[in-house]
Amino acid sequence: MAEDRRTLLKVLSGVVGTSVVGAVAAPALRAVLAPVSLRTVTGVGELVPVVALDAIPSDGTPVNVPVVVEAPMDAWTRQPPTTVGAVYLRRTEAGVKAWSSICPHLGCGIDYDAAAGKFACPCHESWFDTDGAVASGPAPRGMDALETRVVDGMVQVRFEKFKIGTADKEPA
Amino acid sequence: MLPKALLDALEQRTGYRKLLSEALDERVPGGASWAYVLGSATLILFLIQLGTGLVLAMFYSPSATDAWASVAYLERAVPAGALVRGIHHHAAGAMVVMAGLHLLQVVLWGAYKAPREGNWITGMMLLGLVLSFALTGYLLPWDQTGYWATKVATSIAGTVPVVGQYLQPIAQGGNDYGSLTLTRFYALHVIAFPIATLGLIGAHMYFFRRHGVTPSARLSAEQLARREESFWPKQVLIDAVFAAAVVGVLIYVAATAGAPLQAPADPSSNFIARPEWYFLFLFQLLKYFEGPLQVVGTVVIPGLASTFLLALPFIDRKPSRRIMHRLPFVGALAAGLVCIGGLTLLAVRHDAADPTIHAQKKVAAREAARARELAAQGVPPQGATWMMANDPLTRGERLFWRECASCHTLEGRAPKKPKAPDLTGYLSKAWLRQVLRDPDSHRLFGLTKVEGMKSFAKLPEAELTQLVDLLYQLRQPDLPPLEERPGAALLDTHECTDCHDFGEYYALEGPALFRYGSAEWIRKVVDDAGHEAFYGEANDMPAFETRLPEADRAAAVAFLLSLEGRAEVGVWPTVDDPGPVPTPRVSTSTAADRPEQ
């Protein structure tokens, strides 16, 4: 009888103790695990509007536009608008195409040579066709194409950076 | 249950059974009792603080620009973040209560007496740590209350004779409050104090185990021996049930009330700060000692009281634990408690009776809400204080209280001598209606030299409403010309157009009402109300054009425009004016001297 009572007390202690711990641990864990579903950092790797569709020449000439991320958030901080890079945009049959202006050879900024109708990197004389493929020079791969989308007459680009100097286009 | 073989193996390697039995089979003379729950509840609260504090630290940034924003982010964006912070905040108060009750019981039962001096002294040090945690933690959100209340506390360090001038910069981590104050308080709060507390808890428990519980002095040795039982399981269950009750209340309060977060600390404001309720008595004590005597309230009295407490087991050396045999000591403590209670009550009563504090609280609540609203859009890198200082509405309101509130009443906060119209609900329909009904009232233009407009109080209600609507619409852009608007003829019928120009900013008898109530119109009046197109000769308001920078004037306009949407609009009567019937005035001063209703 006394033993039964002791056992009951033990079980009760366990139950009550566990519920006290659980009651506090549950919200604490919920907060600690929040990053699973929380977007804490925004701006990088997102589709950002860069230029109006009308501003891109209809004859297929590429234009260089800066990519300005409006206000990237880092947790509670809203950063001022920052230019994260530049892209070339060109109208093609299949819609607007975008290429990063970063040279895949060693990372210089690529120019467009209107006279030659080709992209040219001034650093080590890599030349690229208007579809981004390597025409000549040391570049190990063509210019890095980027995802684009047109929303309400604005061209959006997902600006990403890739490894420099490799034959394959791998995320940096 | 784990298989016995596994447990045996564990026992062989760790010797856990001996450890467990050491911990759990402690004999409790006189048996398990509800009287012993206070110490364990305090300990459990401390463990909760360790856990929730760890979570808070994961989201907190101890810098003057980021601290407030990081706390606001935790409150707003992190799931269960507000709850965890609420638990941490209220558990701090609960710890003060539990530790205080624990101390009280120890005194009443005479449990501090030899050979338990070690228990007593470690316990007193732990109480000191509980209060130090509370003090340092209060500053960390870097909000208005934390900033200003803690500033009082560190200034107290500066009043200590001789060494005060060194103590204060050491306490605040620099010559003034700033990021280094936060990092210092943070380091103490999350590293130094927890380690010290864990160490002292170890010592406290060691002494407790060495001398055992102090059973009620009324039980005889024979009774104690007969009812003796082991700590596990009954006392554990009792402790657990009590802890469950405490934690239940704690979570309920945390979930419903949350933890307060005022607007970001603003060193340029004059915030009326109050410490947490358990420090109120100390705060009240300060009020009674002025000038060179200040140090009596800040250092001498609290110092003497703590020294007395700490030395209690050495002063009260008689072995008897009966209260009757220790009356002077128990009496002294009771007197101390009465003082603490009385001072707390006085502090609360004083604040409750002070209309300025009420008004400030309202402003503070509004700024806090506004700050959170702005923070939801992201706080600029310059920090939350900067964000608020550059928010037109907040800036405008602060300007109002600084520049305008010496003449204008707003939302029940009246200047000593109101000299200009009450701007509660300025330009709302309720306000316009009141101006039409009773322009010369002691709450409106009756306070100024502006006069001569007739009262429309006798107008049929429908017509009055139509007039109000007409006036209200004047601020809207792209309206059809006045003549084409419904009811516009009323302006002629009632001779409004005789004195007011509705077509341009042009001086007639009364102020131009062209675009009346628009940001443009308000801005012109703020810039130069004495311009001939407005109040001309009758104007007494300063031309702020020459007094305030552009950004300030724009902020003032934004603020004035927002008054219409605030809850206090309702002070204007919708049917009858309860104020005195307008009478022809002899001079402005009689109007101003009339008592506020």
Ligand code: FES
């Ligand atoms: S970096 Fe462009 S060619 Fe070398």
